[in-house]
Every structure is written in structure tokens, then in C-alpha cells.
Amino acid sequence: MAPRIVSEEDVLTGLTELFRGCGYEAATLTEIANATGLQKSSLYHRFPGGKQQMAAEVAAGVGERFAKDILAPLGKDGALDERVRAVGRKLTEFYASGHRACLLDALSFGEPGSAASDALKAAANAWADAFASVSREAGHRPAEALALAQDAIAAIEGALVIARITGDNRCFLRAIKRLPASLGLPPD
Amino acid sequence: MAPRIVSEEDVLTGLTELFRGCGYEAATLTEIANATGLQKSSLYHRFPGGKQQMAAEVAAGVGERFAKDILAPLGKDGALDERVRAVGRKLTEFYASGHRACLLDALSFGEPGSAASDALKAAANAWADAFASVSREAGHRPAEALALAQDAIAAIEGALVIARITGDNRCFLRAIKRLPASLGLPPD
DNA sequence: GTCTATACGACGATAGAC
DNA sequence: GTCTATCGTCGTATAGAC
Numbered sequence: 001m002a003p004r005i006v007s008e009e010d011v012l013t014g015l016t017e018l019f020r021g022c023g024y025e026a027a028t029l030t031e032i033a034n035a036t037g038l039q040k041s042s043l044y045h046r047f048p049g050g051k052q053q054m055a056a057e058v059a060a061g062v063g064e065r066f067a068k069d070i071l072a073p074l075g076k077d078g079a080l081d082e083r084v085r086a087v088g089r090k091l092t093e094f095y096a097s098g099h100r101a102c103l104l105d106a107l108s109f110g111e112p113g114s115a116a117s118d119a120l121k122a123a124a125n126a127w128a129d130a131f132a133s134v135s136r137e138a139g140h141r142p143a144e145a146l147a148l149a150q151d152a153i154a155a156i157e158g159a160l161v162i163a164r165i166t167g168d169n170r171c172f173l174r175a176i177k178r179l180p181a182s183l184g185l186p187p188d
Numbered sequence: 189m190a191p192r193i194v195s196e197e198d199v200l201t202g203l204t205e206l207f208r209g210c211g212y213e214a215a216t217l218t219e220i221a222n223a224t225g226l227q228k229s230s231l232y233h234r235f236p237g238g239k240q241q242m243a244a245e246v247a248a249g250v251g252e253r254f255a256k257d258i259l260a261p262l263g264k265d266g267a268l269d270e271r272v273r274a275v276g277r278k279l280t281e282f283y284a285s286g287h288r289a290c291l292l293d294a295l296s297f298g299e300p301g302s303a304a305s306d307a308l309k310a311a312a313n314a315w316a317d318a319f320a321s322v323s324r325e326a327g328h329r330p331a332e333a334l335a336l337a338q339d340a341i342a343a344i345e346g347a348l349v350i351a352r353i354t355g356d357n358r359c360f361l362r363a364i365k366r367l368p369a370s371l372g373l374p375p376d
Numbered sequence: 377g378t379c380t381a382t383a384c385g386a387c388g389a390t391a392g393a394c
Numbered sequence: 395g396t397c398t399a400t401c402g403t404c405g406t407a408t409a410g411a412c
Contacts, residue, residue: 003396023297025213105349109211124353150359158346165312171338191378230378
């Protein structure tokens, strides 16, 4: 077959969607090759550390994009409640209204390696910190703000689990809708 | 080796703990044999449908025990808020204070087969129905009660994800503590 | 009903040509 | 940097003795 040049971004995107959909162990190299458009050996050229490195780079990459596209705008100027509603819209898109699994969950079973686990943990903490910052801005003390932030994230993660099992995504939509209240913003 | 007679209950317990810990795909037959104390061929004698049947029976078995040990007491006599606090204590034990993963999550990645998926869905719905019943008893209308129930379950499931990734189980403990309020019971 | 032994395909990973 | 071809291992699953 003629060599296909696939951009690094496309490779990471294909990897990400595959891991997100079926988890770490169930994503075989054959499926990864299909999803990325690269042969196995080409994948090993880009990821000498093998499947574990793929998972680690996926985790780190998603963490970066999540922080940049979704969390960073939270710190911009503008009314606090509007910023929170904006992040809710971004999350709804990111998780396809609740029908797409979260990589924090999908990559946390099996043996993805410590690099991936560390990246997941860092991403989860960055998310919590960003939400906690909002909660502090709304007037809550640091410890309480972090608790509210974690709980708001858990509501979303749990809703994704429920949606994946039952097919019912209303739980996710509610979690997004009450996000301002969950983070301790005053009612309208 | 001399034949070891292992009770069906012990086999199911070993299977359950293994699947819970590492998910469906990562649980290999070799590990399953170690966890149950049976050889692979003995496992196939008990589960002719192979690994998928093992997952299905684990899902069904846990659903049964969950319904019997944790949900059924919710319908017994006694003060409503005390019954809910009791279920909170049971859940704390069941999930080892948040450090043990939920099979709803662990068995929902990979290809566990439709029998297992159906059992998971049934278990999730039974849980939601039981919580919704509490919420109705507290005076909420059916649709609202179901929403509160799903959200309360999502808070727990999400907290388990957070705890698994970050090691921080406080989120789980908070979800249990606010369970009465989450289900719409009046404050003390 | 459990065991030992094995079949056989798929798995992650590598070699080497281009 | 991608390809074709292949390696050794481990995966699920079976055969057949006891």
C-alpha cells in the first residue's frame, strides 16, 4: 500500500475516540491501526513505548485540550454565571450530550501504565481546581469550594456512567443545568 | 493436583471481585482461574458460555444481592430518614468507603455480551426505582422522584470514578452523607 | 466435576525493505 | 516515516482422562 501520511493530530484523535469508546484493554492494536489509518509498525515508530505510551499521550493530550478549550475560558472576564453556563455548553458538546464516555473512566481500568494514570490524575485535579476557583469567586472558602467542585464533577462523571448503561442521558443534562448552583453561585 | 471443590458462591465471589477490580477485558482466564481456585476447564464446565457468561452471571448476581441486601430494607417499616441513613451505611460498606469500583462501571467497557449488559441495565434501573420510591414517599411527584433518584446514584458513581483516579474518597463520603437531602427528604 | 494437556487464533511488538 | 511480513506469547476455548 502507498504510504499514507497522517498528521499527528489525526492519529491522536483516532486513538482518543477509540480508547474513549471501548476502554484501554479492549482497544487492540489492530483496531488502533484501523482507527488511525496507520499500520502497527508505523504506530510503534511514533509511540516506541507501545500501547501504554499511546494511552499516556491520549490522556495528556485530552487533558491539555480540556484545560485550554473548556477550563481556561472560566477564568476570563465577564459575569461569573455566564462563564459557568458557557462551560456547561462546552461540556455538553464535549460529551455529546452525555452519550460519549469520559476518558478518565475509560482509561482507568486495566493496565494503562503509570504515565497514563498520572496524566489522568493531573487532568482530574486541574478540572477540580478550575471549578474550585469559580466557587471561591462566588464567595466560598477554599476547602468548601474544592468540595463543591469535586461533587459537581462527580455528578457529571456519574451521569455519563448512567447514560452509558441505561441510554438515558437526562441525568447528564440535569447535571449541566444545575452546574451554577452546584458550584455555589447565587440563584438568579 | 487433587480436585478442589469450590462452592458456586465462592466462585461467583472471586469472579466478582476480579471483574470489579480490573474490568471485563483485563480479567484474563488465567487470572480468573487463580481468583476462583478452579482450572480453566472447570470454569468452562460451570460457564459453558465462557467469559461472557461469567460476566453476565456476575452482573445478575450482584444485582440480586444489591437489591436484597441494600435496596429491599428501604421499603421496610420505620422512619424514612433512618431507612435512608441505613442504606447509606450499607453503601459505604459495599463500596469500601469509596475505594472499591462499581461493577456497573467496570463491566460496561469492552464486549461483555448482551446478557451482561442487560443485567447491568436492570440493576441500574432497580436501584433508581428503589431510590425513586423513597423520594415519592417524601412527597415528590413520580417524574421528579425518578430524577432525584438518578442524580443521587450518579453522585455516587461519579465519586467512585474520582476516588479511583485521584485516591480521594471524600467525595464519596459526602455523596452518602447528603443522600437524604439528595432524595428530597426534609431537613432534620 | 475437576484435572492435565493442548489447539489455535489474536495479541503486542519487531525486523527490515523501500 | 510508512510499508509487508513475521516473531513469540498469551488469549479463549476444548479434548479427554480420572
